[in-house]
Amino acid sequence: MRFRELKKHKKQKVSQEEKTIPYATTPDRIKAFITDMFMIYTPILYIITYVFMNGKDDFQSSQLAPFIGVTLYGIVYAILLAKLGQTPGKKAYNIKVVDQKTHQNISFFRALLRFIVFLFSATIVFGLIVSFFRKDNLTLHDIVAKTVVVEVKDSV
Numbered sequence: 001m002r003f004r005e006l007k008k009h010k011k012q013k014v015s016q017e018e019k020t021i022p023y024a025t026t027p028d029r030i031k032a033f034i035t036d037m038f039m040i041y042t043p044i045l046y047i048i049t050y051v052f053m054n055g056k057d058d059f060q061s062s063q064l065a066p067f068i069g070v071t072l073y074g075i076v077y078a079i080l081l082a083k084l085g086q087t088p089g090k091k092a093y094n095i096k097v098v099d100q101k102t103h104q105n106i107s108f109f110r111a112l113l114r115f116i117v118f119l120f121s122a123t124i125v126f127g128l129i130v131s132f133f134r135k136d137n138l139t140l141h142d143i144v145a146k147t148v149v150v151e152v153k154d155s156v
Contacts, residue, residue: 022151023137024095029149035089041073070119078111086152094153100146114145 048069049059059065080087085096085105097114099106106114118141121127127140142148 021136021148024093024149024151026131026137028093028095028151029137032087032089032093032095035092036077036087039088040076041069044072044076045069074112074115074119077115078108081106081111081114082108090149094151095149096152097147097149100142100148103148103150106145106147110145110147114141114147117141117144 045059048065049056053059053062053065077087081097082105084091085098090096097106097111098104117127118139121130121140130143131137131139136148138148
């Protein structure tokens with residue numbers, strides 16, 4: 001076969017694989033993230049502020065309290081992704097984080113790595129913008145952790 005024919009055949013094969021995987025849309029991913037912030041992160045911050053500290057003034061003057069809050073959120077997030085493949089926000093919008101090749105749930109450490117890279121990519125913003133230039137909507141943290149966010153069919 002000629003090179004052009006091989007390249008065309010390879011593109012057709014990849015296109016057929018991409019069509020079978022229902023990738024989650026960017027708006028659904030954003031809405032799921034916002035839902036998770038309200039359902040997981042806000043209660044953690046509330047408990048740290050009003051149970052372990054003497055209120056918002058102590059929380060705002062502390063450098064350790066926000067770090068503890070983000071760390072606890074990351075651990076809860078990683079546990080949920082490892083066990084269920086979904087957080088409450090992702091479940092609400094019928095999306096799931098799975099391994100890029102096997103489409104199975106990822107391990108706790110991979111989910112934690114994904115969260116840490118998410119913090120970095122959200123800080124530089126470039127890591128999140130990457131998804132707008134890709135057909136599969138992968139962000140920097142998805143690429144590094146070799147994960148993909150897919151739509152899940154309703155089981156109701």
